Amino acid sequence: MSGPSAGRAPRGGRPGLLRFRSFLSLAAAATIMTLALAPTSPAQSETTRIQRVISPGGIEAWLVHDTTLPLVAVEVAFLGGAAQDPADKPGVANLAASLLDEGAGDLDSRAFQDRMAEKAIELRFDASRDMTGGSLRTLSDNVDEAFELMRLAVTAPRFDDEAVERIRQGQLAMLRRRLNDPSTLASLGWSARAFPNHPYGRPVSGTLESVPAIGRDDLKDYVRRTVARDNLKIAVVGDITPEKLGPALDHMFGALPAKAELTPVPDAVPQGLGTEVVKELDVPQTSIVFGGIGLKRDDPDFIPAFVLNHMLGGSAFSSRLFKEVREKRGLAYSVYSHLAPLDHAALILGGTATKNDRAGESIELIRSEYRKLLTDGPTEAELEDAKSYLIGSFALRFDSSAKVASQLLQIQIDDLGIDYIDKRNELVGAVTLDDIKRVAARLNENPELLFSLVGKPAGLVPNKGG
The missing domain is CATH 3.30.830.10 (Metalloenzyme, LuxS/M16 peptidase-like)
Structure with missing residues (x-):
């Protein structure tokens, strides 16, 4: 879930983020988390290090408070994903996810990206078949700014025309490249044959025909229906206390709709077996x-x-x-x-x-x-x-x-x-x-x-x- 969204145009020129990634690489050996590697006794089980944090507004997250390094990592998932795409417009979830950090609230795309770069914040979203995921990485000193950008991204994405067209063109270029990628074509062919007339048979990234047809209203409707509190899962690891995280959860996600409006997806058995x-x-x-x-x-x-x-x-x-x-x-x-x-x-x-x-x-x-x-x-x-x-x-x-x-x-x-x-x-x-x-x-x-x-x-x- 932390990888770059498919088709995202390269941004370049982000020295703060590059320094942050370099810091993460250098620190990797030091962050061998005791959650997994330290020997434990029944009295010191690893579960005791995972804290269930409930915000004042009732939003739940699992937290591992670790002060080894001044870093905070957040992973979120909104259940639904590309299975919620309209049947005639595969790729809506993927395009919407790719645009959540391309301008939100009062910040257009450039301003949003500049804010991240200045504070060495990494924030990404992507979509899979069953969820839209987000990954946030920040130095603990900048956690308030990072949480504010997360709030804006999920509650007030802009979907400005310039950003939509830029990311759309990046995804179309990726789809054209895939026409000559045998492994990708084999995977797409398997899904299409196994799940005809089912959301799992449609490509998550859309097609050369469907992506140009996705409009701003489609993107806004997808977010409105799927980004809500009742289908939200959150995990946080790093240098942040439960006392600070609780109110922050309400700040980031409290303004979201209480319930998602997901279209029911039928269970399916793969077809074409033996062929x-x-x-x-x-x-x-x-x-x-x-x-x-x-x-x-x-x-x-x-x-x-x-x-x-x-x-x-x-x-x-x-x-x-x-x-x-x-x-x-x-x-x-x-x-x-x-x-x-x-x-x-x-x-x-x-x-x-x-x-x-x-x-x-x-x-x-x-x-x-x-x-x-x-x-x-x-x-x-x-x-x-x-x-x-x-x-x-x-x-x-x-x-x-x-x-x-x-x-x-x-x-x-x-x-x-x-x-x-x-x-x-x-x-x-x-x-x-x-x-x-x-x-x-x-x-x-x-x-x-x-x-x-x-x-x-x-x-x-x-x-x-x-």
């Missing part, structure tokens, strides 16, 4: 995106499925797909898979790229390895290696204040509970072979995968099923 969709592109390699039915995040079997996926394609060096596709046959430089539990669909997704003449061989191998793992299960050694890696690497998600804030936000979105960080490794460590077999049997009820290929693939054969 391949091919887009011809004159490139030497075929980009491949594949996916099938996974488990939602609130499913009791999600953690076993998470461990199972690690053995399939979640590890860069020890997964079955890596060993079979790269090490044994040299078909690809990398191959991966991951669980993708969206709000209204449960997926397992993956991808790779290979020479055109070996595309058919690659997808048959991926399909075979997936079925084999679901049918036969892993060995005890594979399971123990997977759990050991997943437990040991968990701390790497918390090696900066920004990462801690992102993790706390995601835990809130997934409704996992404020004590999840304490429980997570224990949950992974408790997974047994019986658990893996149970979840594998569930996934094996429909093990078919949909493949999206972009390039000039050869050697494709009809899928004969399991």
Whole structure:
């Protein structure tokens, strides 16, 4: 969520922000947060460091008060996202998010950006399928100014004509570049085939046809409907006390509407499983995106499925797909898979790229390895290696204040509970072979995968099923 919005035009000439980013880079080693890395006892669990702060007006945030460095990181999410785009205008959420820091209140775009640069404040917004997210980074000395800019961005965005057209043209340029990007085209092709006539089948960034049709009223309406207090999640990490944060929450977000007006999004199951969709592109390699039915995040079997996926394609060096596709046959430089539990669909997704003449061989191998793992299960050694890696690497998600804030936000979105960080490794460590077999049997009820290929693939054969 902290990355730049798609299609944003480069600004340049912001020495204050550049110095701030340099400071963040130099300080990274010093901010290995004790939230994740310090050994704890039951009396000093990490959950005790996460404080639930409720503002006088009733707005909730999770806070980790840390004075290691004079920094404050804030992550926010408004649930809804690109799934709320009008069916005939994909890209509204993405364009609106990209414009929230391009002028607000009495400040036009240049004045807003100058205020950020003067105080070395970094404020960004972006949109994904299920949310609009915002990331704020500031030195603690400038936190009041940063919070004021956040307030203006979410409560009074201007959507001035100059800014709208500049960001629109940047997004159109990005969309034109994507016409020759095989991996992006493969991903878009997969979604369109898997979710026809559903919001998940439409591109988050819009199309060359839809983006020019988005007007100022569309942008204002999207913000009016989706940016509200009842669908807001907030995580804060750094040098700020609960006493200061509480009133600040009301200052930033108290003027928002109490309730969002979200359009209901139906749950969906991916279509086209067991088939391949091919887009011809004159490139030497075929980009491949594949996916099938996974488990939602609130499913009791999600953690076993998470461990199972690690053995399939979640590890860069020890997964079955890596060993079979790269090490044994040299078909690809990398191959991966991951669980993708969206709000209204449960997926397992993956991808790779290979020479055109070996595309058919690659997808048959991926399909075979997936079925084999679901049918036969892993060995005890594979399971123990997977759990050991997943437990040991968990701390790497918390090696900066920004990462801690992102993790706390995601835990809130997934409704996992404020004590999840304490429980997570224990949950992974408790997974047994019986658990893996149970979840594998569930996934094996429909093990078919949909493949999206972009390039000039050869050697494709009809899928004969399991």
